[in-house]
Amino acid sequence: MHTPVTAAQGMAIGAFDLSKAFGSRKVLRGISLEIAAGDFVSIVGKSGCGKSTLLRLLIGLEPASSGRIEGVERSAARLVFQEPRLLPWANVARNVAVGLGADARTPEMARSVTAALRDVGLEARGGDWPAMLSGGQRQRVALARALVGHPRLLALDEPLGALDALTRIEMQRLLEGVWRTQGFTAVLVTHDVAEAIALSNRLLVIDHGIIALDLPIELPRPRRRGDPAFAALEGLVLDHLLSS
Amino acid sequence: MSGAARRWAIWIGPLVLLVLWQGASSFGAIPARILPAPIAVLQAGLRLTLSGSLPHDIAVSSARALVGLVIGGSVGFALGLLTGVSRLAQALLDPSLQMIRNIPHLALLPLVIIWFGVEESARIFLVALGVFFPIYLNTYHGIRTVDPQLIEMGRVYGMSRWDLFGKIILPGALASIFVGLRFALGIMWLTLIVAETLAASSGIGHMAIQAREFVQTDVVMLSIVIYALLGKLADSATRLLEEHWLAWSPAYAKGG
Numbered sequence: 405m406h407t408p409v410t411a412a413q414g415m416a417i418g419a420f421d422l423s424k425a426f427g428s429r430k431v432l433r434g435i436s437l438e439i440a441a442g443d444f445v446s447i448v449g450k451s452g453c454g455k456s457t458l459l460r461l462l463i464g465l466e467p468a469s470s471g472r473i474e475g476v477e478r479s480a481a482r483l484v485f486q487e488p489r490l491l492p493w494a495n496v497a498r499n500v501a502v503g504l505g506a507d508a509r510t511p512e513m514a515r516s517v518t519a520a521l522r523d524v525g526l527e528a529r530g531g532d533w534p535a536m537l538s539g540g541q542r543q544r545v546a547l548a549r550a551l552v553g554h555p556r557l558l559a560l561d562e563p564l565g566a567l568d569a570l571t572r573i574e575m576q577r578l579l580e581g582v583w584r585t586q587g588f589t590a591v592l593v594t595h596d597v598a599e600a601i602a603l604s605n606r607l608l609v610i611d612h613g614i615i616a617l618d619l620p621i622e623l624p625r626p627r628r629r630g631d632p633a634f635a636a637l638e639g640l641v642l643d644h645l646l647s648s
Numbered sequence: 649m650s651g652a653a654r655r656w657a658i659w660i661g662p663l664v665l666l667v668l669w670q671g672a673s674s675f676g677a678i679p680a681r682i683l684p685a686p687i688a689v690l691q692a693g694l695r696l697t698l699s700g701s702l703p704h705d706i707a708v709s710s711a712r713a714l715v716g717l718v719i720g721g722s723v724g725f726a727l728g729l730l731t732g733v734s735r736l737a738q739a740l741l742d743p744s745l746q747m748i749r750n751i752p753h754l755a756l757l758p759l760v761i762i763w764f765g766v767e768e769s770a771r772i773f774l775v776a777l778g779v780f781f782p783i784y785l786n787t788y789h790g791i792r793t794v795d796p797q798l799i800e801m802g803r804v805y806g807m808s809r810w811d812l813f814g815k816i817i818l819p820g821a822l823a824s825i826f827v828g829l830r831f832a833l834g835i836m837w838l839t840l841i842v843a844e845t846l847a848a849s850s851g852i853g854h855m856a857i858q859a860r861e862f863v864q865t866d867v868v869m870l871s872i873v874i875y876a877l878l879g880k881l882a883d884s885a886t887r888l889l890e891e892h893w894l895a896w897s898p899a900y901a902k903g904g
């Protein structure tokens with residue numbers, strides 16, 4: 405690896421026999437999962453299989469029906485949604501400051517906001533309204549908002565789903581970059597198998613409420629989609645998804 | 649057309665109308681008893697301004713409007729906030745308020761006069777009652793329609809209840825609250841006109857009624873013009889506030 409990952413920064417988390425039911429519908433049926441500090445894990449699966457639910461349970465946004473979660477420190481965990489969910493009435497800088505849990509009142513906080521905006525390549529847009537940004541830029545602001553508090557766990561629920569292919573690849577590089585320099589634990593839910601393989605160290609397939617496949621991805625970084633090894637992994641996962 | 653040109657262009661129509669009107673009056677086509685000439689109205693305005701009675705009447709009317717707006721508006725706003733954020737308050741208050749809303753507040757005028765007499769409090773009560781509902785309804789509606797995804801975001805990012813309210817719920821409801829304020833302003837002037845015309849010993853409405861007794865059409869006309877100007881002024885003030893507070897919204901941004 406080019407940049408040393410500071411593993412102390414990441415959060416090590418575990419889920420044990422986690423289940424979740426909505427009424428009589430069982431969405432998750434006993435998921436056990438340990439994620440090492442500073443790891444990058446992707447979760448893929450068919451629509452409606454419970455990926456978002458698992459993520460929401462992991463960061464404590466929703467209670468589990470049974471089972472337990474360990475190691476998650478809520479104040480150091482951040483979630484990036486599929487939509488940017490920016491406050492339209494607050495400028496970009498103040499939206500990012502939401503991630504600090506306060507307005508950027510002190511000069512120190514203002515510096516953190518500026519640094520987070522620089523990380524996502526938007527340092528010049530701090531004074532703009534969200535309405536003035538493109539979809540990709542808004543999602544970058546949302547990422548800056550998640551990063552500004554230096555989370556030790558970053559959960560991402562299809563954060564790039566609404567972006568066009570090119571912006572998506574740009575954002576993937578950005579995400580990989582900040583993950584490598586900051587060393588947080590990343591859990592990414594995505595529809596896109598190639599995205600999961602490009603970014604993560606480990607790929608989980610959820611099916612019928614359980615982890616149907618737990619695949620380590622040991623391709624060297626930076627990864628290239630055209631590589632035969634990349635394509636082979638992608639084929640393997642897609643086959644698994646389609647056959648189930 | 650450039651912005652400046654357009655700003656001037658909107659005056660062309662009214663100006664042409666005014667000139668035609670003045671011309672028709674000067675040549676006797678419109679009797680002054682039916683419709684006084686614009687210049688006569690202007691002269692009446694000047695005369696009453698110099699005598700001090702017009703500024704006094706305007707001040708009295710504006711004060712009534714403002715006091716009524718502040719009382720009715722703040723009660724409506726407070727109750728709208730309450731029913732907006734609390735399910736309990738909503739269940740307790742909203743059905744009754746929705747029922748009362750169907751009574752046209754001006755229908756209460758005789759009752760209000762019995763309660764308060766032909767006093768200042770009667771007129772202020774009517775204005776307050778009139779502005780209450782649009783502000784209440786739009787505040788409540790605004791709060792209830794704040795994007796739940798934003799509220800969830802606030803919760804995930806650890807906002808306190810107070811921050812949630814101040815940074816997400818209130819700003820999210822603001823556009824709707826302004827809609828309520830605009831409706832309220834219209835109702836405010838309308839109520840005042842009725843209340844002052846029927847029962848008052850000062851104010852623009854009273855000036856008009858007195859002038860009617862002496863068939864001073866120019867003064868009657870003047871009072872109509874003054875009401876129109878006051879209404880326009882209130883509307884422009886609201887627009888300025890909107891431009892400031894809703895600058896983030898492409899729908900309200902200046903020049904948008």
Ligand SMILES: Nc1ncnc2c1ncn2[C@@H]1O[C@H](COP(=O)(O)OP(=O)(O)OP(=O)(O)O)[C@@H](O)[C@H]1O
Nearest residue numbers: 426427431449450451452453454455456457458595
């Ligand atoms: N609050 C809820 N109440 C009832 N059912 C729910 C709720 N949230 C999710 N579900 C159900 O749980 C299942 C899993 O939902 P979830 O959102 O986790 O799926 P997902 O894998 O994220 O799907 P997608 O890829 O389409 O986002 C779905 O069948 C959904 O209908």
Ligand SMILES: [Mg+2]
Nearest residue numbers: 455456457561
């Ligand atoms: Mg989902």
